[in-house]
Amino acid sequence: MLTMPDKPFRILPRLNADNEFFWTSGADGKLRFRRCQDCGYYIHPATPICPECLSKRIETEVVSGRATLLTFTENHQPWIPGFPTPYVIAIVEMVEQEGLRLTTNIVGVPAEELVIGMPLRVKFESYDDVFIPLFEPELQ
Amino acid sequence: MEVAERSAAISGIGQSDVGRRLGRNPMELTLDSCLAAIEDAGLTRDDIDGLATYPGNLIAAPGFSAAGVTEVQDALRLNLNWFSGGPEAPGQLGSVIDACMAVACGLANHVLCFRSVWESTAQQKGVVPGGGSGGGNYRASGFMSWTLPFGAASAANWIALFAQRHFYEYGTTREQLAQIALNARHNAGLNPKAIYRDPMTLDDYFAARMISTPFCLYDCDVPVDGSTAVIVSRWELARDLRRPPIRVEAVGTALHGRPSWDQFDDLTTMACRDAGPMMWSRTDLKPADVDVAQLYDGFSFITLAWLEALGFCGKGESGAFVEGGKCIALDGELPLNTGGGQLSAGRLHGYGFLHEACTQLWGEGGERQVAGSPLLAVAAAGGGPLAGCMLLSRS
Numbered sequence: 001m002l003t004m005p006d007k008p009f010r011i012l013p014r015l016n017a018d019n020e021f022f023w024t025s026g027a028d029g030k031l032r033f034r035r036c037q038d039c040g041y042y043i044h045p046a047t048p049i050c051p052e053c054l055s056k057r058i059e060t061e062v063v064s065g066r067a068t069l070l071t072f073t074e075n076h077q078p079w080i081p082g083f084p085t086p087y088v089i090a091i092v093e094m095v096e097q098e099g100l101r102l103t104t105n106i107v108g109v110p111a112e113e114l115v116i117g118m119p120l121r122v123k124f125e126s127y128d129d130v131f132i133p134l135f136e137p138e139l140q
Numbered sequence: 141m142e143v144a145e146r147s148a149a150i151s152g153i154g155q156s157d158v159g160r161r162l163g164r165n166p167m168e169l170t171l172d173s174c175l176a177a178i179e180d181a182g183l184t185r186d187d188i189d190g191l192a193t194y195p196g197n198l199i200a201a202p203g204f205s206a207a208g209v210t211e212v213q214d215a216l217r218l219n220l221n222w223f224s225g226g227p228e229a230p231g232q233l234g235s236v237i238d239a240c241m242a243v244a245c246g247l248a249n250h251v252l253c254f255r256s257v258w259e260s261t262a263q264q265k266g267v268v269p270g271g272g273s274g275g276g277n278y279r280a281s282g283f284m285s286w287t288l289p290f291g292a293a294s295a296a297n298w299i300a301l302f303a304q305r306h307f308y309e310y311g312t313t314r315e316q317l318a319q320i321a322l323n324a325r326h327n328a329g330l331n332p333k334a335i336y337r338d339p340m341t342l343d344d345y346f347a348a349r350m351i352s353t354p355f356c357l358y359d360c361d362v363p364v365d366g367s368t369a370v371i372v373s374r375w376e377l378a379r380d381l382r383r384p385p386i387r388v389e390a391v392g393t394a395l396h397g398r399p400s401w402d403q404f405d406d407l408t409t410m411a412c413r414d415a416g417p418m419m420w421s422r423t424d425l426k427p428a429d430v431d432v433a434q435l436y437d438g439f440s441f442i443t444l445a446w447l448e449a450l451g452f453c454g455k456g457e458s459g460a461f462v463e464g465g466k467c468i469a470l471d472g473e474l475p476l477n478t479g480g481g482q483l484s485a486g487r488l489h490g491y492g493f494l495h496e497a498c499t500q501l502w503g504e505g506g507e508r509q510v511a512g513s514p515l516l517a518v519a520a521a522g523g524g525p526l527a528g529c530m531l532l533s534r535s
Binding site: 008010011012013014015016019044045070071072073074075076077079080083087089090091099101102103104105111116130132134 | 278279280281285286287288289290291292293294296297301302303304305308349350351352353354355402403405407
């Protein structure tokens with residue numbers, strides 16, 4: 001696996017039956033969530049029963065990858081050796097559903113230019129078997 | 141409605157040495173606080189028939205827990221009728237609230253409750269906060285699997301995200317946030333056991349290095365070694381003990397939003413939003429009746445969230461409430477974190493606030509004692525999805 005020199009060291013998630021689809025989804029550049037086939041609710045993190053309608057008819061579906069910036073922080077503390085500071089941590093909300101959120105990094109834009117509410121788009125960074133979903137400003 | 145916690149009282153408190161890198165055996169610190177609390181109540185260990193702690197003997201971040209129920213029961217050879225320890229509770233005080241229910245239900249007469257940390261000594265070894273080892277083949281699981289890959293390794297990051305959203309929605313400022321840290325430091329100067337006692341100015345605050353915007357170093361509490369214990373007794377029995385008992389008027393334990401750091405519905409508040417109103421729903425007393433407030437400050441913003449959640453000000457108004465610091469000073473309308481909080485007196489992890497509330501109600505605050513014999517205190521602990529609070533009155 002080629003490692004880009006500008007890629008930080010990341011602690012990767014431990015994959016299991018419930019999250020593997022999520023962390024490997026970016027292999028084709030697309031982000032996926034579990035979705036209830038009865039009521040349409042997107043479920044994150046994934047559970048075997050829809051928390052809205054209790055249906056068990058749940059499938060993995062591609063989403064647009066578009067999101068809105070809900071809040072962010074510029075982290076300056078070197079918590080993790082090999083993860084250069086500063087970097088921006090954010091909570092974003094996918095456009096598909098209110099409350100469908102991810103904690104992520106915002107990349108490709110200085111923190112000073114970030115505005116809560118701005119539109120974002122997913123991009124992936126690959127590490128071993130994992131594709132980390134990051135977000136960058138959506139080109140207008 | 142029968143408010144069961146009114147059948148419970150705090151009858152004694154105890155605390156070990158508290159400090160940075162004490163290098164002491166954490167079990168010894170734990171037992172120091174436990175024995176001090178038992179003696180303070182005028183009891184002996186033969187009287188203790190209940191034991192409760194948070195978070196139990198948990199394998200978590202280094203130093204996060206010094207002892208569980210099992211170790212303390214065995215070390216003190218306690219004969220228990222009831223015991224409980226674990227991390228899945230409404231905040232650190234959830235363990236004390238459990239004890240209140242145990243005595244109210246007649247499962248025990250006198251419950252020893254404790255919380256022990258030795259993070260300062262343990263963290264000298266250099267580890268990633270939050271439980272990771274930070275390298276090699278380590279992979280994150282559980283909640284951390286959703287945050288660690290993004291370098292969101294610490295509660296400093298998770299809480300900063302709430303603070304930033306509060307700033308955005310309500311215009312809260314760093315100058316306002318600073319008042320939590322400045323007030324704590326001022327009060328710590330009057331507390332001989334506090335860790336950081338040198339005066340701090342607003343300029344000092346703004347000169348501090350940034351941790352995770354909007355939090356600078358002084359918005360983050362300080363890891364320490366130390367243990368705190370309290371005795372929860374059945375009210376009828378507490379009346380005959382050494383001290384005037386402190387009645388538990390009401391408790392708040394609710395969590396109605398999602399139990400998560402990043403999926404909670406309202407990013408300008410936390411679980412305290414649910415616990416605070418529940419507490420007031422169990423009493424006729426009102427926020428205006430409170431004489432002294434001890435509100436969790438693991439990070440400064442958490443205190444703002446508790447001020448709103450407990451109705452000391454309106455939603456979104458905590459910044460204005462603390463502005464200038466007068467209102468929350470020792471001689472202010474609502475004396476806040478009178479011992480220096482976790483920001484300046486050390487991260488005793490929730491129990492420190494309960495200890496200080498009792499100290500103030502018993503009039504033993506020394507130089508930092510709130511004038512006018514406070515009768516009613518709030519102790520509240522926890523941030524993010526953790527929140528529990530207690531309303532305490534001196535009889």
